[in-house]
Structures are given as C-alpha cells and as structure tokens.
Amino acid sequence: MYLQSVHAINFLTQYNNEIMPFNSNDPLTDVTTRFHRILLTGAGGNLGKVLRARLGKYADIVRISDVATLEPAHAQEEAVQCDLADAAAVRALVEGVDAIVHLGGVSVERPFEEILPANIQGTFNIYEAARRHGVRRVVFASSNHVIGYYRQGDVIDADVPLRPDGYYAVSKAFGEQLSRFYFDRYGIETVCLRIGFSFPEAVDRRTLVTWLGYDDLEQLIRRAIFVPNVGHSIVYGASANRDHWWDNRRASCLGFSPVESSEQFRAKVESTPPLPADDLAGWYQGGAFVKIGPFEE
Ligand code: 15L
Numbered sequence: 001m002y003l004q005s006v007h008a009i010n011f012l013t014q015y016n017n018e019i020m021p022f023n024s025n026d027p028l029t030d031v032t033t034r035f036h037r038i039l040l041t042g043a044g045g046n047l048g049k050v051l052r053a054r055l056g057k058y059a060d061i062v063r064i065s066d067v068a069t070l071e072p073a074h075a076q077e078e079a080v081q082c083d084l085a086d087a088a089a090v091r092a093l094v095e096g097v098d099a100i101v102h103l104g105g106v107s108v109e110r111p112f113e114e115i116l117p118a119n120i121q122g123t124f125n126i127y128e129a130a131r132r133h134g135v136r137r138v139v140f141a142s143s144n145h146v147i148g149y150y151r152q153g154d155v156i157d158a159d160v161p162l163r164p165d166g167y168y169a170v171s172k173a174f175g176e177q178l179s180r181f182y183f184d185r186y187g188i189e190t191v192c193l194r195i196g197f198s199f200p201e202a203v204d205r206r207t208l209v210t211w212l213g214y215d216d217l218e219q220l221i222r223r224a225i226f227v228p229n230v231g232h233s234i235v236y237g238a239s240a241n242r243d244h245w246w247d248n249r250r251a252s253c254l255g256f257s258p259v260e261s262s263e264q265f266r267a268k269v270e271s272t273p274p275l276p277a278d279d280l281a282g283w284y285q286g287g288a289f290v291k292i293g294p295f296e297e
Pocket of ligand 1: 107108142143144145195196197198210286
C-alpha cells in the first residue's frame with residue numbers, strides 16, 4: 001500500500017498528472033506493442049467482437065470474458081464466462097493479466113437497477129482486482145454520453161464539466177472518476193475513451209460527426225494500452241470526420257491519428273429528411289438518449 005502511494009506521488013511529480021505533450025515523434029516509437037496476456041471484458045458485445053478479432057496482434061494470450069456465453073475460444077484465447085458484479089469471479093478473471101480493456105457492462109440506456117450491478121459494481125470490481133493483482137494499465141470504455149447534454153455544434157474538450165444524459169452515462173462518469181481515484185491512490189494508469197458511434201456505418205446526421213471506424217478504434221485501443229506514461233487520461237473516440245464537436249488534443253498526444261472518415265456515408269444520410277426542429281435528439285450531442293426514460297413511475 002505504502003509503495004503504491006509513493007509510486008503515485010512520484011508519478012504525479014514527474015508527469016503532472018496528465019499525458020505529457022509529446023513532440024511530433026510517435027510515442028510508440030521503440031515501444032514493444034505486445035503483452036503476454038490482455039483481458040478483454042464485454043467480449044461478446046458489439047465492440048467486444050470487433051476487438052476480439054484484432055487484439056491477438058498485441059498479446060500472446062487474449063483472455064476474453066462476458067456474462068453471456070462466448071463463441072468457443074480460438075488458439076491464443078482464454079474464454080471466461082464472468083458476471084462483473086461477482087467480486088470473487090472478477091478477482092479470478094484479472095489474475096495474471098498485463099492490461100485490461102474494460103468494455104463490459106450494459107452499453108445502452110436502461111433502468112438504474114440494470115445499470116448498477118454490471119456498470120458500477122462491476123467497474124469497481126475490475127479496479128479492485130487490478131489493484132490486488134498489480135495490473136498497471138486499464139483502458140476504460142467510457143462514452144460520449146457523459147457529455148450528452150452539450151448542444152450539437154458546441155466544440156468541447158475533455159476538461160469540460162460532465163453533463164451525462166442518463167443512467168448509463170452516469171455509470172460511465174462513475175468509471176471515469178473511479179479510475180481517476182485508482183490512479184491518484186495506487187498509480188494504476190487508465191485511458192478513458194469517450195467512444196462516439198462505433199458501428200460499420202454512420203446512420204444519421206449526428207453519427208456523421210461522432211462516427212468511429214473500426215480501424216481507428218483499434219488504433220486508439222492499441223495506443224491506450226501501450227503508450228507509456230499516460231497517467232489518467234480522457235480522450236474522445238471519433239474518426240477524421242468532416243465535422244467535429246470534440247477537441248481531441250489529448251488523443252493526438254497519444255499519437256492517435258485517425259485515418260477513416262464518415263464522408264463515405266454522407267450522401268446516403270443526407271438523402272433522408274432531417275429531424276423536426278423540435279426533436280431533442282437533434283439538439284444534444286447524446287442524440288436520442290436524452291429522450292429515453294423515465295423508467296420509474
Ligand atoms: C454508446 O455509448 C452506445 O454504447 C452505443 O450503442 C451508441 O449508442 C453510441 O453511444 C452513440 O452515442 O451513438
């Protein structure tokens with residue numbers, strides 16, 4: 001415990017608590033981008049499946065987990081069915097890993113009772129297990145919904161006050177703050193990725209701005225795992241789209257340089273009618289999430 005705290009203090013002194021501005025050199029130059037074992041939680045979800053197919057380049061073994069039954073493990077994989085709300089199971093899940101890519105949990109807006117166990121208790125269990133097993137790096141899949149109540153067209157950076165647009169978003173804000181605490185107290189480094197819309201295609205005017213292609217997602221994850229001295233960092237995950245709502249200078253400090261763009265989907269999207277002017281989904285960055293709920297009576 002004492003040593004961990006000293007580590008954090010040394011780290012803060014040395015790195016001022018943020019990603020240092022790198023010069024134009026790629027921060028991964030001379031860095032080996034391979035670990036022995038990486039844990040991927042939420043491996044059965046949308047992005048989990050995408051990353052499952054790609055993380056093998058970066059680890060001898062990818063331990064994949066999900067609460068749902070996974071496709072059988074390939075060579076180089078260890079598949080573990082795990083409920084993130086089960087602290088003992090998560091402790092066993094995390095043993096022996098070099099880094100964690102934490103996507104697990106509910107990924108859409110749902111009643112609080114559904115968000116609480118997987119997203120809040122589950123993320124706590126992941127960090128506690130990381131502390132106990134000495135894991136030094138976590139990549140936390142946050143979401144653009146933590147800033148969902150900023151207006152579309154406003155350009156914001158990663159330092160603006162959070163404006164979550166629902167319980168799911170609040171759980172991601174919790175994960176951002178929890179990871180901050182685990183860095184300050186224990187020196188566990190985290191890159192929080194405020195992922196935009198990461199699907200095969202942008203589907204509407206909002207997602208033309210927030211789209212993150214899978215190659216850019218992979219690049220971001222690789223950098224979030226391996227760039228040295230990230231401390232506790234928050235970056236937005238969007239491709240090199242024509243329009244931007246997010247000032248992503250922190251991501252470029254990671255050396256993140258997106259190569260994809262949503263322009264390829266523009267003609268199709270713009271051939272559909274825009275949302276009516278009074279539709280809140282067209283006002284806020286979180287889109288239709290601001291219209292979901294209340295779930296309670
Ligand atoms: C998210 O956080 C969700 O996980 C994803 O399903 C999309 O809804 C995305 O945000 C979005 O903002 O469109």
